[in-house]
Amino acid sequence: MKIIRLTPDTTGLVDWPTLSTAKKSVVTVGVFDGMHQGHQAVIRRVVELAKRDRALSVVVMFDPRPGLVHAWAKAHDGAEPGSDAVDVEALTSVDERIRIMRGMGVDYVIVTRYTLAFAAKSYRFFLGQMVGKLGMRALVLGQDAAMGAGRAGDVKAIRTLAEGTGVFELDVVDDRGPGYVRVPAVIEPHMPQVHGEPADPLAGLTKDQLRAWSKRNNCRLNRVWSSTNVRWLLSQGRVRDANKVLEHPHAIEGVVVHGEERGRTIGFPTANLGDAISGYLPVDGVYAGWLIDMGPASDAEGADAPDAVGEDSRLAAGSPWRWPAAISIGSKPTFSEKTGLHERVVEAYAIASDWLDLYGHRVRVEFAGYLRPQIRFEGADELVAELNRNVEETKRLTA
Template identity: 35%
Template structure:
């Protein structure tokens, strides 16, 4: 897939869609797959026009306003749907101030020469979101493109429209199973492994720690079963593959020890040899096991963590694992 960062020229003809596509959930996929299919029919280039940073981050700046997935992951997931070109347009307040006509003229018609523009039925664009699907149809008649509207997906079980907002709400509640249902895959976060307090390795639970401040939307505090995806071999300039290993994942502040500052800590079942400091890894959340708790004693904490390992193995369908001998930890 071609990735554009600057406005193209001499491009097209194309079939285009426009949106933030945060998380690239199942509703997004339906729109993008329609773009790809129409582009094949018209012998045109399929194009996704997306934005970085996302508009809500510009209009409502807040350190807690996290993405569902990083821009690199968003691009990867768009590419997997067969798109020819993704244009990542820088979004700022000046860009947001354009009228609907200015946006269509300067960012669709002139650079992309669209034959068809595919949108979701609730799409808005232009200054103060003043443009909608009807606005776009009228501009299409003026500039020579047609508009195809893809209906929203309303889930038959939960009665909710599939949206990025719903995914963020589910993650904030720790409901990663249902978030995966909407996303069409397990939710994951990407980050660099940092040095922690090394408390876990002394207790037989060595972990790969990510600083929650610098990664995407993290589920609610708690313990989860999931997977750790890491480069193999680690610390190689040219890793040959990704190794995927089962992990018990803790999100939060370690209330038993009175810690502050949220972290994501992934304990790989049965492994004492992983040296991942400085490596970029992906932590994937499959199922929430329990809340984070403060225990009346260290023995009670360790007993509960042993149960966490067993429950994680059952959820993931992997061999059961026990606490590691601290003397066997080599990393």
């Protein structure tokens, strides 16, 4: 798979490359944050059509998320976020999305920087560029897709354009999944106070109760297969339900740094992730999951991380760089000026036969299930007893 990164000029124009003079292309366009089952259905169709027609399979992916760019501009007098802006709402990094696409057999991923000038172009202009520059002869979209200035290019408008011009075909994928779910308009993390995976709070409610809950929480209807729903589930500690939507374990990545090293004194040394974490942090609590050593962070400098040699083998089930882990997420009282949120600490205790020296290594933390809320213990003995229980639960959930 080839990765191309493009930045529009100040007027919003992109210098799209010529991918091939002999082959046409099948294209899809979007953010694909989370790479959930709906996204996968669209990309599988792109690869399928490309193979059938002996064409190139192409994903045009936007970074940063349009939602971040427009929200930032609204809050900062029309300014755009800089390259150092932290997107705390992004489920997955661009590298993670590319990694999954590579596994699905995509030929090209074109990562295009999303700017306000680029967003102001009409969908007609954008699709004309796709046809003229990328050789697009088929466009694959999900049912709720929309693009271009004011999101005027919905499926209906694009189908009319495709039929009227005859220069490309539109293939619409049913990516709705099992239907719709109510999600609060403002997602606020809530740490469950129960032990074990929390249940769906809406299960078993009557119509009147459901209507009252939706009104109280200012809910909107979202597809079950949606990035918004995954954020909501993770913010409530419902990891297993989120993983069902994703069809893979939700994960974060970061570099291991020195912490207070209190865990080592009681027999539970942890890998502490630094502040630069990619991926959406679930609500505070203790989780079962996995810790994967991706190698020294310096090895990835100057290279495209998704193409790193041996990365897939490290991620594979049963690899020697992968361990079951009890994971703790907790908040610091210190206020972070950079993100506007309280600083949060991620610590993972790998269930391994020997102590692991992972300082300076990039690691991946995958979540399998919620174990318990953060609890204040009276003493070390009480804490150690609880940690031992967490380890046994983790072994069971990751078996």
